[in-house]
Amino acid sequence: MTDIIEHVPVHGISCHCGSDPDRRVLNKITPLKAWPVTDDPAAPEITVAVIDCETTGFDPEEETIIELALALVTVDANGRICNIIRKGEGQNDPGRPIPPKITALTGITDADVAGKIFSSDAFAELMLTADAVLAHNAGFDRPFLERLIPGVEHLPWICSLANVDWQSHGFDGAKLGHLLYQIGLFAPKAHSALADVEALVNLLAHRLPSGRTVMAEALQNAELPTVKIEAIDAAYSQKTALRRRGYRWKPQRGNWWIELEPQYLDEELAWLHEHNKQVRPRVTEITWRTRYQ
Numbered sequence: 001m002t003d004i005i006e007h008v009p010v011h012g013i014s015c016h017c018g019s020d021p022d023r024r025v026l027n028k029i030t031p032l033k034a035w036p037v038t039d040d041p042a043a044p045e046i047t048v049a050v051i052d053c054e055t056t057g058f059d060p061e062e063e064t065i066i067e068l069a070l071a072l073v074t075v076d077a078n079g080r081i082c083n084i085i086r087k088g089e090g091q092n093d094p095g096r097p098i099p100p101k102i103t104a105l106t107g108i109t110d111a112d113v114a115g116k117i118f119s120s121d122a123f124a125e126l127m128l129t130a131d132a133v134l135a136h137n138a139g140f141d142r143p144f145l146e147r148l149i150p151g152v153e154h155l156p157w158i159c160s161l162a163n164v165d166w167q168s169h170g171f172d173g174a175k176l177g178h179l180l181y182q183i184g185l186f187a188p189k190a191h192s193a194l195a196d197v198e199a200l201v202n203l204l205a206h207r208l209p210s211g212r213t214v215m216a217e218a219l220q221n222a223e224l225p226t227v228k229i230e231a232i233d234a235a236y237s238q239k240t241a242l243r244r245r246g247y248r249w250k251p252q253r254g255n256w257w258i259e260l261e262p263q264y265l266d267e268e269l270a271w272l273h274e275h276n277k278q279v280r281p282r283v284t285e286i287t288w289r290t291r292y293q
Contacts (some may be wrong), residue, residue, distance in 0.1 A: 038082035038248035049130035069193035079216020090118025163221040
């Protein structure tokens with residue numbers, strides 16, 4: 001077994017930023033082992049499993065996880081990350097060569113994972129103590145994770161990429177590393193699972209111009225119900241209009257889809273029928289337990 005599951009000691013830290021308006025100072029992210037404990041958490045508190053996967057590719061039906069990391073954090077009613085409870089990481093031999101482009105991206109080689117198998121049970125045990133799971137691209141991570149770890153399919157999911165309106169807060173991109181730079185932080189290592197989890201926890205703790213933490217906004221938006229419309233049999237000639245409207249193509253199902261707030265459902269269905277006479281819209285109610293599946 002290659003898992004590392006441990007309790008994390010916590011120590012106080014301080015951060016100093018430059019005051020010259022013509023310079024921007026980047027500070028290294030706070031390691032999980034040095035995360036400060038909040039002495040006055042606002043009740044109620046919840047536990048969130050912050051996760052990241054490194055995989056052999058992008059299709060969860062064909063590819064597999066080669067590295068997985070997780071941090072259990074407590075979050076208070078104000079969205080503050082009050083404590084790092086535990087963390088876990090492990091590597092997994094996919095049984096075939098890792099594509100060179102994946103090694104170039106992650107730094108993970110065939111030799112690194114040779115013969116390694118992580119315990120799905122150990123990660124399931126950690127995840128099942130959480131009230132919700134969070135990833136920076138949950139639409140990518142959730143399908144991989146649920147194939148590897150049975151029994152966690154019922155957990156709610158939060159996506160810090162999709163559940164935060166980064167543009168409205170003045171950010172000009174939403175990749176994890178780029179977001180860190182824009183809040184004055186940098187990660188000494190990127191695209192390893194644990195390094196990305198550490199970076200993500202630091203991002204979640206950041207206070208937005210609204211005064212709320214990233215975690216607070218992501219959590220609130222994730223809990224809101226939505227509806228998904230699948231535009232079945234939409235005309236091929238309408239693909240450009242659908243894309244401009246915000247629809248995405250789902251190759252596995254061979255149709256276009258969009259997710260929106262329930263109050264816009266009737267308006268969207270009317271638009272679909274106006275532009276696609278033969279379309280058969282399928283409407284599904286979505287919650288944070290079923291989103292990103």
